Amino acid sequence: MRDVSIIGIGQTPVGEHWDKGLRLLAYEALAAAMRDAQVERVDALYVGNMLSGELTAQEHLGALIADFAGLRGIEALKIEAACGSGAAALRIGYMAVASGMYDFVACIGVEKMTDQQGSTTTTGLATAADAEYEALHGVSFVSINALLMRRYMHEHGYKKEDFANFAINAHRNAVNNPNAMFPHLITLQQFAEAKPIADPINLLDSSPIADGAACVILAPTSIAREFTDKPVRVRAVAIATDTLALHDRRDPLYLEGAAISTQKAYAAAGVGPADIDLFELHDAFTIMSALSLEAAGFARRGRGVALALDNEISLGGRIPITTMGGLKARGHPVGATGMYQIVEVALQLRGEAGANQVRDARIGMAQNIGGSGATVVTTILERI
């Protein structure tokens, strides 16, 4: 297989884009990435998206976006793995270039969520869970995470406020991200007093739904420097699955899919947790940050929250996370999120993260989680 690098990145601001449709958002990210890569054409296009059918009555996004972007004729497909769709599109693009099938591939994540009523969006998001055994009985995504958080607090002896620094850290980093949805600081007191959503989860444990699109252009590493001074090598992109329903897990507090996915990625890249300079994790809710840190080997079981308490997750800490605001403060356009994470890791490795630059960042990791951990995509990128 050929070695693969990212030669261009692009993203739209994350937010409520009431003036822009799904195709325009996708196009803006794609056009920015193609300009960045200095390519005028790509051979194929893979679109990560979860809810275009449910929320905008539009499937067939591959052809839609290829057509709208003036790329009519090329291979173009939509890839879906719930909230893990964005990074799943990278996985397919990676195979297309690694195999030798194509030289230039665009991988887009796009989602348009804010035009709908909240109840429609909540119902849509629940399609990531088991429709017949979870959603049918009224479980929503936030309530699944509330069950996990309550159990974690009980098992490991944490109180609610111990999770605060995940949110505070994310908002602090979002301040310097021009594409973030909520670029403002929050305080411990605000966190403690935030409105409950599904106890013990409150508003500031939760990432916001949003509209947005992000894109990378892939090419063989052997020719990457013809297009950019700052290629970012894809050392690994690995997918693993777990039970769809939370109640089928042997241990609900252990994200086995995340652990397998991370181990596959570490093995493929020949690195371990100590080599990772920053980690864009899937902080849809604060509890997911803790579980992801543990599954990826950055903390022992029950100690993920302690990493936040000790402030080891900040830009200068042992393992910087959510360095551009994360899902919490950059925003969480579900099917696009995985691609935002990858673009942000690439920004760090290119030394273009501005005030949030992680010093000497050489290897970065992103972990994109679908559902309550049923699909996990782990990507390891390297500055070369």
Added chain:
Amino acid sequence: MRDVSIIGIGQTPVGEHWDKGLRLLAYEALAAAMRDAQVERVDALYVGNMLSGELTAQEHLGALIADFAGLRGIEALKIEAACGSGAAALRIGYMAVASGMYDFVACIGVEKMTDQQGSTTTTGLATAADAEYEALHGVSFVSINALLMRRYMHEHGYKKEDFANFAINAHRNAVNNPNAMFPHLITLQQFAEAKPIADPINLLDSSPIADGAACVILAPTSIAREFTDKPVRVRAVAIATDTLALHDRRDPLYLEGAAISTQKAYAAAGVGPADIDLFELHDAFTIMSALSLEAAGFARRGRGVALALDNEISLGGRIPITTMGGLKARGHPVGATGMYQIVEVALQLRGEAGANQVRDARIGMAQNIGGSGATVVTTILERI
């Protein structure tokens, strides 16, 4: 890239499976294919599906089916390209094996449509069209095809009954397919008197919505004979796109996406139309059969219908089509259809098509069309 072969095939009957959910249908096809291939495990699973979110409130089919099938942990994703989703899943599986990433990959097409009210299904199917420029204005899929058929009749001087043999031939072949939804003969008189749906399209021009699942297991050709006496080599699987909206086409009667996709497939396989022993085409409506035959090089422009009139499309004809009943009479579970076509071509090449066996079939082709031609997947298979 490695050479890839189909080492196992499986399918469920097509019909109204009110007693079976989506995951069970998918599992039955997968289990049959794995038994056929004599493998107990696959490395990855790609699921072609269009409407699970809209019709059964279930996304995240990759993890769902992997979990239900006892394959928890493996890479599993859903691939969507409207009615072209089934064959699109083959394309991704093909890349995964050709690249060397995986040795054993399952590609499934599955759709569950008949539990819903007809209006919900019609709205769902319209998500294959342009939501903002077609569907919003009331265009349904059958009305788009009616526009095409009316224009074709006008341009090329055919009358409505000239299309009859596409449907009669399909039903004749379905009689011997135990998995067909409508395995009974129809007459020219029945065709002429069938209820209008969207003039000039009537009920017997139209394929039925349905539930069903089909599956193939892929492996490197180099080891295929360890698992089956009848490997079927994937000579090509090629995807091309066209404008999403019909009104954006330079010539609405020319399926440019189909032409590009077919040319790519012919080039990759090193064959031409004269080498193809049978052609499973996308007869969602009779007009699509004519346009597909023309785009794929089996008839000149305006002469696709003449092929049917001359009965060159029957099992003993110049180019046998819809040999197991096609979308018309086998049934059209949209996201599964492309995989049914591939399984049926494989059956023919393995010499297992029973009374419908095309004599000495060595090379077969399938063409799976998404929307009104916006995504086209052309697959060429060979008996080895």
